[in-house]
Amino acid sequence: MASERLLVAEDEPALRQVMCDYLSSEGFRTLPAASGEDALRLFAAERPDLLVLDWMLPDLSGLDVALRVRAQGTTPIIMVTARGEEPDIIVGLEIGADDYLVKPVSMRQLAARVRAVLRRATATQQADVLTLGTLRIDFLGQTVSCEGKEIPLTATEFKLLAALARSPGRVFSRLQLMEAALGDYYEGYERTIDSHISHLRRKLEADNIIQTVHGSGYKLMPPGD
Ligand code: CA
Numbered sequence: 001m002a003s004e005r006l007l008v009a010e011d012e013p014a015l016r017q018v019m020c021d022y023l024s025s026e027g028f029r030t031l032p033a034a035s036g037e038d039a040l041r042l043f044a045a046e047r048p049d050l051l052v053l054d055w056m057l058p059d060l061s062g063l064d065v066a067l068r069v070r071a072q073g074t075t076p077i078i079m080v081t082a083r084g085e086e087p088d089i090i091v092g093l094e095i096g097a098d099d100y101l102v103k104p105v106s107m108r109q110l111a112a113r114v115r116a117v118l119r120r121a122t123a124t125q126q127a128d129v130l131t132l133g134t135l136r137i138d139f140l141g142q143t144v145s146c147e148g149k150e151i152p153l154t155a156t157e158f159k160l161l162a163a164l165a166r167s168p169g170r171v172f173s174r175l176q177l178m179e180a181a182l183g184d185y186y187e188g189y190e191r192t193i194d195s196h197i198s199h200l201r202r203k204l205e206a207d208n209i210i211q212t213v214h215g216s217g218y219k220l221m222p223p224g225d
């Protein structure tokens with residue numbers, strides 16, 4: 001039984017109700033939002049598993065919401081756009097939306113897309129091997145290669161890279177990375193992460209794969225995309 005939580009942002013009350021009712025009948029939990037601001041507030045408070053975003057929303061557009069959600073991680077996004085707004089879809093997909101639907105939306109189609117996008121996202125989270133641009137990470141063998149050349153990493157470096165790579169584009173704080181890489185057994189300062197990161201960068205022979213986000217932490221951007 002699916003119990004994933006879906007944020008549904010749609011300003012037309014009747015359509016919002018129909019979408020939420022149908023998705024609930026399909027076993028999902030729904031979080032309805034009537035505006036862009038509403039959607040962002042709910043996203044921050046509830047951390048849903050997926051967002052269905054209408055393109056045209058009061059205050060913030062669906063695109064604005066998508067951009068801000070993308071800056072914080074890889075939560076899947078399905079954009080909904082009115083007919084005639086198709087060129088916008090390209091922009092939506094470029095900023096990292098996972099799929100799109102054109103109105104009038106068939107509820108069966110919506111539920112099917114939601115399932116497909118969630119399945120894809122789960123596959124990335126649980127994949128044994130991830131290929132990100134020229135970088136290949138084998139989680140079972142705990143090996144990493146770049147452009148086919150294996151890169152020897154320490155166990156800590158591997159765990160750090162693995163945490164970053166499971167959610168490309170998401171910003172991790174130093175504390176989050178310490179917990180991911182060192183578990184409960186770490187001692188010392190969050191700044192130790194900085195030295196592990198600088199070793200990783202040297203071994204990957206690239207400074208731009210793991211990027212510093214000033215004041216926040218680090219994120220991984222796939223190389224060679
Ligand atoms: Ca609308």
